[in-house]
Amino acid sequence: xxxxxxxxxxxxxxxxxxxxxxxxxxxxxxxxxxxxxxxxxxxxxxxxxxxxxxxxxxxxxxxxxxxxxxxxxxxxxxxxxxxxxxxxxxxxxxxxxxxxxxxxxxxxxxxxxxxxxxxxxxxxxxxxxxxxxxxxxxxxxxxxxxxxxxxxxxxxxxxxxxxxxxxxxxxxxxxxxxxxxxxxxxxxxxxxxxxxxxxxxxxxxxxxxxxxxxxxxxxxxxxxxxxxxxxxxxxxxxxxxxxxxxxxxxxxxxxxxxxxxxxxxxxxxxxxxxxxxxxxxxxxxxxxxxxxxxxxxxxxxxxxxxxxxxxxxxxxxxxxxxxxxxxxxxxxxxxxxxxxxxxxxxxxxxxxxxxxxxxxxxxxxxxxxxxxxxxxxxxxxxxxxxxxxxxxxxxxxxxxxxxxxxxxxxxxxxxxxxxxxxxxxxxxxxxxxxxxxxxxxxxxxxxxxxxxxxxxxxxxxxxxxxxxxxxxxxxxxxxxxxxxxxxxxxxxxxxxxxxxxxxxxxxxxxxxxxxxxxxxxxxxxxxxxxxxxxxxxxxxxxxxxxxxxxxxxxxxxxxxxxxxxxxxxxxxxxxxxxxxxxxxxxxxxxxxxxxxxxxxxxxxxxxxxxxxxxxxxxxxxxxxxxxxxxxxxxxxxxxxxxxxxxxxxxx
Numbered sequence: 001x002x003x004x005x006x007x008x009x010x011x012x013x014x015x016x017x018x019x020x021x022x023x024x025x026x027x028x029x030x031x032x033x034x035x036x037x038x039x040x041x042x043x044x045x046x047x048x049x050x051x052x053x054x055x056x057x058x059x060x061x062x063x064x065x066x067x068x069x070x071x072x073x074x075x076x077x078x079x080x081x082x083x084x085x086x087x088x089x090x091x092x093x094x095x096x097x098x099x100x101x102x103x104x105x106x107x108x109x110x111x112x113x114x115x116x117x118x119x120x121x122x123x124x125x126x127x128x129x130x131x132x133x134x135x136x137x138x139x140x141x142x143x144x145x146x147x148x149x150x151x152x153x154x155x156x157x158x159x160x161x162x163x164x165x166x167x168x169x170x171x172x173x174x175x176x177x178x179x180x181x182x183x184x185x186x187x188x189x190x191x192x193x194x195x196x197x198x199x200x201x202x203x204x205x206x207x208x209x210x211x212x213x214x215x216x217x218x219x220x221x222x223x224x225x226x227x228x229x230x231x232x233x234x235x236x237x238x239x240x241x242x243x244x245x246x247x248x249x250x251x252x253x254x255x256x257x258x259x260x261x262x263x264x265x266x267x268x269x270x271x272x273x274x275x276x277x278x279x280x281x282x283x284x285x286x287x288x289x290x291x292x293x294x295x296x297x298x299x300x301x302x303x304x305x306x307x308x309x310x311x312x313x314x315x316x317x318x319x320x321x322x323x324x325x326x327x328x329x330x331x332x333x334x335x336x337x338x339x340x341x342x343x344x345x346x347x348x349x350x351x352x353x354x355x356x357x358x359x360x361x362x363x364x365x366x367x368x369x370x371x372x373x374x375x376x377x378x379x380x381x382x383x384x385x386x387x388x389x390x391x392x393x394x395x396x397x398x399x400x401x402x403x404x405x406x407x408x409x410x411x412x413x414x415x416x417x418x419x420x421x422x423x424x425x426x427x428x429x430x431x432x433x434x435x436x437x438x439x440x441x442x443x444x445x446x447x448x449x450x451x452x453x454x455x456x457x458x459x460x461x462x463x464x465x466x467x468x469x470x471x472x473x474x475x476x477x478x479x480x481x482x483x484x485x486x487x488x489x490x491x492x493x494x495x496x497x498x499x500x501x502x503x504x505x506x507x508x509x510x511x512x513x514x515x516x517x518x519x520x521x522x523x524x525x526x527x528x529x530x531x532x533x534x535x536x537x538x539x540x541x542x543x544x545x546x547x548x549x550x551x552x553x554x555x556x557x558x559x560x561x562x563x564x565x566x567x568x569x570x571x572x573x574x575x576x577x578x579x580x581x582x583x584x585x586x587x588x589x590x591x592x593x594x595x596x597x598x599x600x601x602x603x604x605x606x607x608x609x610x611x612x613x614x615x616x617x618x619x620x621x622x623x624x625x626x627x628x629x630x631x632x633x634x635x636x637x638x639x640x641x642x643x644x645x646x647x648x649x650x651x
Contacts, residue, residue, distance in 0.1 A: 036067065040274045041289060045077045046263040047278065049097065052289065055088060058320075061100030065290070065322035068095075068102050077263070078117050086111045092120060116145030116184075119152075127152055129164070137170055144184045151189050151203070153179045159191060161203045174201045174209060183228075185221040188242065190228050192219055198230070200246070212246045213238065218259045222267075229267060231257040237269065237279075253282055290318040297328075297361035297368040299349070304374050306400065310341065310349040314361060334360045339402035339417035340374055340479070353402020355463070356479025375481045376400060382449040383474040383485040389441050390467045390474050391451035392485055397476070400483055401462065412443065412450070419460060423452065432460065447488055498532045502542065502562055505569070506530060514613065515574040518546045518554040521595055522580050525554065533559060544568075573613060580610075599639055603646045608639050615639075 039052035048060040055071040070093065075085040081097040087104075090111045095102040112123045120128035125139040129150060137160060143152035148164030157177045160170040173189070176199045181192040184203070191199045196215040215233040222229055226242040235256040240246040254277075259270040266278035268287065277284035300311040312333065316324040328347040335341055337357035341349040349359065354376050360369045380400065382393030394412060395405050403416035414421040423430045428439040441453035454465040454474055463478035473490045476483040496503045509526045512518045518525050525546040534540050541559035548554070560568075569575050581591070586607065593600055594611045603611070608627065615627035625641040640648035 036069070036289075037292075039289065041270075041276050041287060043075050044261045044263070044268045044270075044276060044287065045075055045083055046265070046268075047287060049075070049077075049083055050276075050287070051075050051085070053274075057085070057095070057102065058290070059083075059095055059100050059102075060097050062098060063100070065318070065320045066100030067322060067324070068100075070102055074113065076114055076116065076118075084114050084118055086114050090123065113142070115143045116150065117147070119143045119145035119150050121152075125155070134162070134170060142180065142182055144182050144189070146184055146186065149184065149186075149203075151182055151184045153182050153191065159189065159201060161189070173203055174199075176201075176209075181219065183219055183221050185223075185226065188221075188226075190219055190221065192216060196233060198228070198240075200242070210246065212240050213248060218257070220260050220262045223262055223264075229260055229262075231260050231269070235272065251279070251282075253284055254279060288319075290320040290322055292364045292366065293317050293319045295361060295363055295366040295368050297333075297359065297370050299359070299370050299372065302370060302372055304341075304351045304372060306351055306353060306374060306376050306402075308351040308374075309344075310351060310372065312347050312349060312359070314363065316364075328361065329363075332361055332363045334362070336360070337402075337417055337479070341372055341402075354400055354478055354481045354483055355402070356481065373480055376483060379473075380483065380485040381488075381490075382447065382451060383454075383472075383487045383490075384446045384451055385467060385472070385487070386441070386444075386446070390454040390465055391441065391444075391446065392454045392457075392465070392474060392476070394443070394450045394452050396449075397483070397485065401478065416460070416462065421456075421460070425450065430456075495532075498540070499530055499542075500562065502530050502565060505544075505565065510569060511576040511579055513572065513574055513576050513610075515568070517557055519548050519552060522576075522591075524549055524579065528553070530565070531555075599646060599649055601646050601649070603639075604644055605641060608646065612637075612639070 035054040036052050036056040039054040039056065042051050042053040044050040049058065051057050051072045055069070055073070057068045057070050057072055059066050059068070071087045071089065072085050073088045075083060078084050082094055083097070084092070084094050086092050090109055091104055092108040092111050092114060093102050093104040110123045111120060113121045115121065121140050121143055122128065127134045127137045127140050127143065137152060139155040140152045141155055143150060149162065150164060151159060151161045153159055157175050157179050158172050159174040159176060159182065161173045162168055162170040176191045176193060178194040179191045180194055183190045187202065187204050189201045189203055191201060193199065196217065198212045198216055198219060200210040200212055212228070213230055216230045217233055218231040220229050228240040229237060230240065231237050237251045237254045237257050237260065238248045239251065240248055254269055256271040257269045258272050261268040266280045269277050269279055269284065271277070276287040278287055294317040296315040298313045298315055301308065304310055312328050314326050314328050314332070316326070333343055333347070335343050335349070335357055337355060339353050340355045340357040341351050341359070344350055349372070351374050354374045356371060356373045358369050358371055361367060380393060380396045382396065384391045398405050398414050398416060401416060403414055406413045410425040412423050419433055421430060421432050423443050425443045428442050430437050430439050437459065439453050440455040443450065443452050457463050457465050457476060463476055466475045466477070468475055471490050471493050472487045474485040476485060505527050506529060507527065509524055512521055512523050512525060525548055527544060528547040529545040531543045531545060532540055542562055542565060543559050544556045544565060546554040584606070590603070590607060594607060597611055599608050599611050612629060615629055616631070617628045619626045623642065627639045629637045638650040639646050
């Protein structure tokens with residue numbers, strides 16, 4: 001049988017009377033495996049298009065080499081950029097070297113072989129050309145197609161030929177017993193018999209058949225010539241030129257040949273061990289399966305936070321320029337610091353703790369690595385300075401480092417990566433992986449938390465700890481990442497820094513005058529807090545929180561600048577710095593009128609100012625004082641004093 005393996009062009013199959021749907025084949029539709037990495041070349045069209053013995057197809061596109069997993073059994077070259085093939089389960093397909101995309105026509109089934117430029121032979125012995133069954137042909141075992149012409153062999157040995165033009169029917173042009181393969185050029189057909197001899201048939205005339213050669217196992221017509229190339233049973237390759245009377249000429253430099261494939265630039269020869277060479281001008285060049293030439297490990301993130309899931313990918317480069325992106329396989333990835341990140345079965349990393357770790361890939365004799373850095377924006381609490389030694393909270397620190405802490409009474413066991421640390425409360429004795437060490441302090445309880453000497457982090461070579469005396473907090477540095485652990489004083493210190501001179505106002509008491517967002521007028525309020533917030537530009541603003549003796553909370557309704565707070569509190573029209581009830585022993589009737597903004601006869605100037613506020617204008621003539629509020633265009637009222645008492649009111 002002819003050794004072609006190819007994919008039937010969609011255009012040919014679509015010409016069938018019944019419409020069919022073409023289905024593109026992609027990595028998502030075909031089962032992807034790694035068997036191609038150790039497979040051999042099974043059949044060839046040219047150096048860019050060939051299949052492997054696992055059914056994979058190497059082709060090309062405008063973007064470079066393409067590998068597709070298609071379960072192919074054979075392929076054959078078509079015209080231009082389209083080639084054809086058939087699968088091991090009897091489907092036909094085609095692909096384009098422009099796009100690299102393969103297509104399997106729907107309903108294609110029962111395909112035995114595709115020969116030449118798209119002649120399809122089905123397992124039932126029928127023949128398809130252009131997607132249509134050729135009437136009058138049955139029991140076909142092999143065939144060939146060139147342009148529109150085609151020839152076939154039947155089981156009985158009859159040789160049929162068709163010009164392929166519309167209306168032409170196949171006709172018998174000869175009979176060859178025990179025929180197993182047929183190859184045609186524009187006017188002749190070479191028929192190979194089981195005994196290894198070739199019968200030459202003239203397709204256009206009644207010229208008598210001619211027998212050529214012996215012990216031939218594979219043959220082809222060199223396209224565009226009258227020369228037959230033949231591989232013999234002894235592995236030698238010979239040519240038989242019709243113009244020279246089929247005189248045999250041996251090609252030098254070729255041995256152990258078992259199969260021949262013609263291409264535009266080379267004669268491809270498969271040798272007995274399955275390898276292939278391209279033969280040109282007396283020289284054979286090996287055709288090799290692409291091999292791995294480099295790898296790179298890539299990750300979705302290199303800067304992560306605790307709890308993140310990091311996706312890993314392996315980028316492979318092959319000797320033909322092909323690039324493969326895949327998930328890592330079992331055993332390829334090693335994580336240096338497992339307390340920082342842990343490898344999952346899916347090939348992802350689960351980030352467990354802060355710090356830095358190297359993630360290493362080893363595959364196919366190549367290696368690659370990335371460095372993963374993990375930080376946290378959260379601050380822990382519980383740091384303390386005891387006897388001039390820094391202490392850290394046991395549970396929260398080791399959890400943030402990616403470890404775990406198990407407690408059993410007064411005993412604590414820390415698992416941090418590959419290290420196991422055992423400690424006991426009240427003791428400086430500890431063990432690391434079973435070996436005794438002495439802590440630079442004792443495990444103890446501070447503010448309800450179990451704390452340990454911070455120097456243990458340095459002793460374990462997991463990082464360093466610095467004590468920030470200004471903020472009264474510890475800064476743990478692990479693999480370039482920082483973890484801040486605040487003490488019980490840190491928040492107060494930071495608040496004082498944020499507030500600056502405003503911090504002095506916290507705890508001070510005032511009495512409300514005409515500020516209407518802090519409770520009852522003339523009631524006492526104490527500044528409980530001053531809240532700070534920042535906008536997107538980092539500009540700070542403040543809100544004052546007042547508390548009444550009864551526990552009511554009032555807050556300035558809008559955030560204001562720092563300088564406005566002292567101005568507001570020192571403005572006696574808004575707040576008083578004294579208790580007016582104690583300073584002025586006035587009757588409840590007067591106080592009630594003031595609260596209602598009422599002025600009455602006999603009130604003094606202080607009482608009127610409380611009731612109406614500061615006047616717009618004052619005048620004093622001959623012992624008569626006049627306070628004017630507003631102007632006649634808007635509103636007008638006035639109080640007239642004689643001897644310091646209200647004697648007249650204008651409203």
